Amino acid sequence: xxxxxxxxxxxxxxxxxxxxxxxxxxxxxxxxxxxxxxxxxxxxxxxxxxxxxxxxxxxxxxxxxxxxxxxxxxxxxxxxxxxxxxxxxxxxxxxxxxxxxxxxxxxxxxxxxxxxxxxxxxxxxxxxxxxxxxxxxxxxxxxxxxxxxxxxxxxxxxxxxxxxxxxxxxxxxxxxxxxxxxxxxxxxxxxxxxxxxxxxxxxxxxxxxxxxxxxxxxxxxxxxxxxxxxxxxxxxxxxxxxxxxxxxxxxxxxxxxxxxxxxxxxxxxxxxxxxxxxxxxxxxxxxxxxxxxxxxxxxxxxxxxxxxxxxxxxxxxxxxxxxxxxxxxxxxxxxxxxxxxxxxxxxxxxxxxxxxx
Amino acid sequence: xxxxxxxxxxxxxxxxxxxxxxxxxxxxxxxxxxxxxxxxxxxxxxxxxxxxxxxxxxxxxxxxxxxxxxxxxxxxxxxxxxxxxxxxxxxxxxxxxxxxxxxxxxxxxxxxxxxxxxxxxxxxxxxxxxxxxxxxxx
Amino acid sequence: xxxxxxxxxxxxxxxxxxxxxxxxxxxxxxxxxxxxxxxxxxxxxxxxxxxxxxxxxxxxxxxxxxxxxxxxxxxxxxxxxxxxxxxxxxxxxxxxxxxxxxxxxxxxxxxxxxxxxxxxxxxxxxxxxxxxxxxxxxxxxxxxxxxxxxxxxxxxxxxxxxxxxxxxxxxxxxxxxxxxxxxxxxxxxxxxxxxxxxxxxxxxxxxxxxxxxxxxxxxxxxxxxxxxxxxxxxxxxxxxxxxxxxxxxxxxxxxxxxxxxxxxxxxxxxxxxxxxxxxxxxxxxxxx
Numbered sequence: 001x002x003x004x005x006x007x008x009x010x011x012x013x014x015x016x017x018x019x020x021x022x023x024x025x026x027x028x029x030x031x032x033x034x035x036x037x038x039x040x041x042x043x044x045x046x047x048x049x050x051x052x053x054x055x056x057x058x059x060x061x062x063x064x065x066x067x068x069x070x071x072x073x074x075x076x077x078x079x080x081x082x083x084x085x086x087x088x089x090x091x092x093x094x095x096x097x098x099x100x101x102x103x104x105x106x107x108x109x110x111x112x113x114x115x116x117x118x119x120x121x122x123x124x125x126x127x128x129x130x131x132x133x134x135x136x137x138x139x140x141x142x143x144x145x146x147x148x149x150x151x152x153x154x155x156x157x158x159x160x161x162x163x164x165x166x167x168x169x170x171x172x173x174x175x176x177x178x179x180x181x182x183x184x185x186x187x188x189x190x191x192x193x194x195x196x197x198x199x200x201x202x203x204x205x206x207x208x209x210x211x212x213x214x215x216x217x218x219x220x221x222x223x224x225x226x227x228x229x230x231x232x233x234x235x236x237x238x239x240x241x242x243x244x245x246x247x248x249x250x251x252x253x254x255x256x257x258x259x260x261x262x263x264x265x266x267x268x269x270x271x272x273x274x275x276x277x278x279x280x281x282x283x284x285x286x287x288x289x290x291x292x293x294x295x296x297x298x299x300x301x302x303x304x305x306x307x308x309x310x311x312x313x314x315x316x317x318x319x320x321x322x323x324x325x326x327x328x329x330x331x332x333x334x335x336x337x338x339x340x341x342x343x344x345x346x347x348x349x350x351x352x353x354x355x356x357x
Numbered sequence: 358x359x360x361x362x363x364x365x366x367x368x369x370x371x372x373x374x375x376x377x378x379x380x381x382x383x384x385x386x387x388x389x390x391x392x393x394x395x396x397x398x399x400x401x402x403x404x405x406x407x408x409x410x411x412x413x414x415x416x417x418x419x420x421x422x423x424x425x426x427x428x429x430x431x432x433x434x435x436x437x438x439x440x441x442x443x444x445x446x447x448x449x450x451x452x453x454x455x456x457x458x459x460x461x462x463x464x465x466x467x468x469x470x471x472x473x474x475x476x477x478x479x480x481x482x483x484x485x486x487x488x489x490x491x492x493x494x495x
Numbered sequence: 496x497x498x499x500x501x502x503x504x505x506x507x508x509x510x511x512x513x514x515x516x517x518x519x520x521x522x523x524x525x526x527x528x529x530x531x532x533x534x535x536x537x538x539x540x541x542x543x544x545x546x547x548x549x550x551x552x553x554x555x556x557x558x559x560x561x562x563x564x565x566x567x568x569x570x571x572x573x574x575x576x577x578x579x580x581x582x583x584x585x586x587x588x589x590x591x592x593x594x595x596x597x598x599x600x601x602x603x604x605x606x607x608x609x610x611x612x613x614x615x616x617x618x619x620x621x622x623x624x625x626x627x628x629x630x631x632x633x634x635x636x637x638x639x640x641x642x643x644x645x646x647x648x649x650x651x652x653x654x655x656x657x658x659x660x661x662x663x664x665x666x667x668x669x670x671x672x673x674x675x676x677x678x679x680x681x682x683x684x685x686x687x688x689x690x691x692x693x694x695x696x697x698x699x700x701x702x703x704x705x706x707x708x709x710x711x712x713x714x715x716x717x718x719x720x721x722x723x724x725x726x727x728x729x730x731x732x733x734x735x736x737x738x739x740x741x742x743x744x745x746x747x748x749x750x751x752x753x754x755x756x757x758x759x760x761x762x763x764x765x766x767x768x769x770x771x772x773x774x775x776x777x778x779x780x781x782x783x
Contacts, residue, residue, distance in 0.1 A: 009572040056395065056411035057432060081535035083392065083410060085499060089429070091394040094405045101473060103480050112485075119483040146478025156401055173404020177396065181407075184528040184703030187631045191399055192406035199397075199408050230480075233359070234411065234431065236393055241427060246359035247393070248431035250411060254401060277397045279409055313629055323538050323701045327618065330539025333570050337563045337600045337759055340745055341662035341681040344729055349656055 024069050038062035047251075047280025048072055052321060053079030054181065054200040056250050056279050073202075073321050080322055090236040093244060097254045097277070098156050100230040104281075107157045108224040109258060115154030120229060121281075157226035158256050158273065167258065167271045189312055194296055198289040199278055201319030209295070209309040209319075210288030218295045218307030222274065225258035229281050253282045257290035264302055272301060361441040362430045364465045369440040372461045378447055385425060386417040388435035414438040424449035502549040502582040508532055512550035512705070516696060519707035524669025525637070526620050531703040541574055541599055542700025544616035548578065548597050551612060551696070557585045559593035564601035564742065564759035571599070590762050600663075602684040604741050604763040607693035609710055615678040617699040620706060622666040622676040642674045645717060653722050662727070668715045669708055677714075683726045683742045688714040731756040735774040736767035 025032065039046055039062035049061040053076040061079060068074035104120025107113055119125075161167040177192035185193070198206055213219055231249040238245070255276035263269035274294025276286035295309035308314055318324065361369075373379060392410040399406055415429045416438035426446025428438045444461060447453050500506065508530075515529035534542040552558065558578050562571040566588040574597060575586050587593050590603045599616040607613060623633045626644045636642065645666060652660045659665075665682040669675045677685055678697060688695065688708060695708040708714060718724035732739045734755045741763055743756040755776065758764035768774075 009567045009569045013569055013572055051409070054409040055392075056409060059432070060412065077537065080533040084532045084534065085503070085505070086412070087389075087391040087505060088410070089391040089393055089413060089415060091407070092396050094396045094398045095408075097397070097401050101477065103476060104483075117485040118480050119485065120480055121483075143479070144482050146475055147481035147484075148474075148478055151477050151481065158401060170398070170400040170403030173399070177404065177406045179394065179407045181410075181533075182530045184530060186528065192404065195397070195399060195406045196408065231476075234393065234395060236413075236429060238415075238427070238429060240417075245362075245429060247362045247413060247429045249363070250395065250431070252397075256401060273400055275400045277401075277408060313631060317630075322533065326538025326540065326542070327701055328539075329537060330618070333540065333599075334563045334568055335600070335679075336744055337681055337742070338663040338679050340729070340743070340759075341683065341727070343745065344727055345660065345662040348727065349658070349660070352657055 024067070033066055035059060035062045035066055038065050044281065045070070045072060045075075047282045048203060048285070049075045049079060051279040051282055051285060052076040052200055052202060053083070055079050055083045073325050077322050077325070090238055093235040093237070095232040095234060095250075095252065097228065097232060097252065098159070100154075100228055100232050100252070100254070101249075102151075102154050102228055102230040103251075104229040105154055105226065106224075106228075107226045109157065110160075113157065113160060115152045118154075154228070156228075156256065158258075161225070161258070161271065165270070168261070168273060185316055187313055189316055191293070191297070194312065194316065195275065195277070195289075195293060197316045197319055198276070198292055201289075202321035202324065203282075203285045203288070205319050205321065205324075206292055207284060207288040209315060210291035212307065213291050213295045213309045218298065218305075218310040220259040220272075220274070220291070220294050222291055222294065223258045224287065225256040225273070227253070227255045227283060227286065229253040229283065251280055253278050253280065253286040255283070255286035255290040257287065257294055259294050261301060272297070358428070358441075358445060360462055360466050360469065361428065361444055363469055364437070364441065366434065366437040366440055368465065368468070369437070369444065369461075372464060373440070373444070376456055376460050378453060378457065380420050380447070382418045382420045382443055382446065384416070384439070385419050386415065388414050388416040388438045390414045390433045390435075393429075416442040418442045418446050420446045420450070496581050496583075499581055501554070502552050502578065503534070504532065504546065504549045508546075509550040512546055515705045516547065516550065516707060519696070519705050520694070520709050522673075523708050523712050524667075524673030524675040524706060526699075526704040526706045528703055529705050531700045534700065536573070536577065538701035539618060540570060541597070541616035543698030543702075543705070544597050544599070544614050544700075545574060545577070545698075546700060547614045547696050547698035547705065548595060549582070551614075552578065552582055552584060552595060554582070554584065556594045557587050557592055559587050559590060559596045559762075560598075561596070561601060561603070561760075561762075562599040563744070564603070565761040567761060588762050589766075590760075600679050600681075601742070601759060602680055602687045604738075604758070604760045605766075606687075607691060609692040611693040613691075613693050613695050615680075615695065615697045617676065617678045617697045617704075618701075619664075620676055620697065620699040620702050620704040622664075622674050637673060640672065645674060649717060649719070653719070659718070659722070659724075665724075666717045668717060670712050671715075674717070675706065675708075675714075681742055682716065682724075683728050685714075685716045685724070686726055690714075729756055733758045733764060733767075733774055734776050736764045736772045737774050738764070738767055738772070 039058050045065055046058055046061045049064055049072055050056050064075035064078040105118045178190055180193050180196055231251055233246050233249055235244050235246050257274040258271045261270055261272040274290040276289035278286045292309050296312050298305040298310040393413045394410050395408045396405045397408040412433050413429055413431055414434050417427050419425050424446045426442040428441035428445055430438045430441055448457050511530055515527045519527045534545055560571045560575040562568040578584055579586050590605045595612050597614040621633050627633050649659050663681045664676055664679040665685055667675050667677050690711055692710050694710055697706045716724040729743050735757050738758055741758045744759045746755040748755050
């Protein structure tokens with residue numbers, strides 16, 4: 001018997017890609033899914049892909065979801081790869097969430113407060129019963145009429161509490177914040193870089209870590225001080241203009257998690273905060289982010305840092321799902337050269353062990 | 358510019374046509390898509406941090422009489438950016454400012470305010486009224 | 496490719512990577528952090544190597560891409576196509592023809608020349624990671640050239656197994672200063688790195704590190720005087736070309752011990768076969 005080497009890779013890849021395209025389309029007896037449908041009707045998926053893709057563009061996120069057959073991490077990946085190809089024109093002025101045009105705003109620490117508790121389009125109080133009427137949906141959806149009138153200002157709960165001095169104040173920082181999409185992580189990592197990493201971090205990973213702090217692994221007695229969602233304006237100062245312009249809006253979800261702090265010799269007991277801010281309507285992620293942000297401040301606040309969520313290096317190096325999925329899945333690439341060397345190694349060691357007996 | 362940045366391309370076309378202002382212009386910078394790194398504040402009011410990027414399109418045009426118009430709009434929207442830059446250029450011509458203000462900017466501003474009021478009204482309808490909650494329970 | 500810059504990355508990014516490369520060449524074996532970009536291929540597929548290649552590639556370069564030593568493995572095909580598409584450069588499978596060789600897990604059998612560059616894809620640039628997971632700590636260790644942990648690990652292997660149990664990604668000392676991961680090449684390939692005429696560049700995309708070995712640099716696999724480093728290979732000849740000095744892949748032929756040992760370097764094997772070297776085919780007792 002004689003074996004000859006043939007180049008098997010090329011045609012196999014082409015065939016696999018062709019089949020993938022066919023699988024993505026599905027049964028052609030069904031109508032093709034439009035990107036607009038994804039954008040309008042799968043909004044939470046779009047939000048998640050924008051947040052973790054670190055790119056706010058509803059249409060591109062919807063396209064990525066369609067192309068990825070609804071695999072959201074794959075969609076995030078498509079968006080991240082596209083983002084690499086665009087030049088960066090500017091950075092925005094920090095968005096002012098106190099001027100947010102509120103669509104949802106709730107606080108778990110006060111029954112009522114200036115501006116009130118505004119539920120917004122929440123699913124919090126739905127009963128999770130499959131709605132079989134959606135199997136055969138007609139066009140119309142009834143929504144109660146809007147309530148007209150002046151909108152009350154809605155100060156952030158953190159600003160309300162701060163009047164009493166019970167809550168730590170925000171501190172201004174030096175000029176340009178770190179950008180981990182341009183400079184690799186370095187330690188100690190500032191809170192600016194930590195928040196950036198969490199904002200684009202994997203929802204499941206951040207959620208699990210946040211959850212672990214509630215089960216005793218770095219607990220901080222958290223309260224949801226405030227969650228708000230709505231549109232904010234984005235402002236930039238292009239070099240050629242020399243003044244600040246407003247270029248449009250984006251939807252953000254913000255969470256202020258209020259946590260206990262026993263105080264130190266120099267700082268009286270007070271409430272500290274964890275902060276979450278993410279693209280889109282993405283409340284679970286914003287809350288989990290705030291928990292993990294607070295946990296990572298353990299060392300700064302003089303607390304013992306022993307739990308995974310408090311370990312900055314551990315959290316930052318593992319929260320990015322594109323890094324994670326790439327490296328986990330790369331195990332399916334061929335490793336036979338390495339395995340071959342291990343095979344020989346084990347055979348040699350076994351032979352040596354047998355000879356010694 | 359804030360109003361123009363939020364205006365749909367179709368509306369800009371229609372309003373410009375209605376005013377009859379479509380002079381020849383040259384593209385100083387053809388519509389180009391890129392990114393803006395959006396920043397937030399730590400804790401909501403503190404130092405800046407980088408939240409993530411958003412797509413934007415920019416354009417600069419020059420009309421024959423001289424003024425240069427600029428536009429930066431969100432999204433990948435070449436036509437929208439070009440029209441916004443054109444209106445920005447036209448607005449700098451004193452002979453045109455008033456008409457454009459009244460017949461392009463004002464209607465767009467009203468539409469945008471209406472949309473915002475509509476959203477705010479929907480939000481207001483979901484504000485928890487504790488009195489109403491009580492009646493629901495009984 | 497329409498709508499994309501030559502070799503995918505924009506020129507500012509390439510300049511940033513070249514600056515990191517220059518620094519890496521100036522400090523052989525030292526890991527230089529760089530602003531690794533997100534590429535259209537996943538992390539782990541060679542994003543570091545791809546970024547390095549994209550940054551050094553010129554229109555007249557001839558590119559060879561191998562994975563596991565082979566030009567025809569799926570990932571090698573995919574990366575080669577990527578550059579053919581985004582840079583329009585000529586590609587080749589012949590080691591001697593290439594000006595740039597991107598590799599995963601092997602160094603070609605044919606000796607490289609001083610007008611060639613080899614770019615390694617690196618999954619884990621930190622040679623100490625199994626011993627100390629914190630990169631803050633390992634950076635300190637490199638700074639102090641404190642490599643005691645690794646020597647203890649090798650010593651423990653010898654005490655326990657009579658030999659070092661590392662068979663690939665075998666750590667090397669570069670220019671007598673920095674401990675370096677050679678990437679997961681088999682230890683068999685390590686000696687090729689020493690005093691290599693070609694420039695050796697290493698890219699780790701996910702870990703955001705670049706490092707380099709300039710031409711004609713001493714690269715020594717870590718060992719002890721009384722336990723010198725030994726490259727190992729299967730005691731067989733290639734079943735296709737009869738080579739006895741090449742690294743061999745073991746191909747399982749059947750479920751009762753039939754094996755075919757073949758060159759992992761497909762170009763090397765093809766060249767030998769073209770020159771008339773015959774192979775003896777598969778072997779049955781090989782696995783025993």
